[in-house]
Amino acid sequence: MCGGKACIAGHRVRVLDVVMWHEHHGMSPDEIVSQVPTITLADVHAALAYYFDHMEEIQEEMRQERARAEEFRRGNPSLIETKFRQERLEEAS
Numbered sequence: 001m002c003g004g005k006a007c008i009a010g011h012r013v014r015v016l017d018v019v020m021w022h023e024h025h026g027m028s029p030d031e032i033v034s035q036v037p038t039i040t041l042a043d044v045h046a047a048l049a050y051y052f053d054h055m056e057e058i059q060e061e062m063r064q065e066r067a068r069a070e071e072f073r074r075g076n077p078s079l080i081e082t083k084f085r086q087e088r089l090e091e092a093s
Helices: 015-024 029-035 041-053 055-075 079-092
Strands: none
Touching: 015 029, 015 041, 015 055, 029 041, 041 055
């Protein structure tokens, strides 16, 4: 456990991260290991096995992270987006 979240033993890599890379970004276990060389192929497979055994729990973590990220975005607008929006308003005036 790392910060209350399931992690690969001895690492700070969360099961959630492995699932996102594999399921949502289409990375193979080998690609994940090449991106995070401190973990092994067995670690990746163990994380995925844990996910499939605790799918509802991990998916709830994903929902919570998305909600926190969206809340952060709403409260902290991008400076670039704000500048572009301001420039467009000035051009329209």
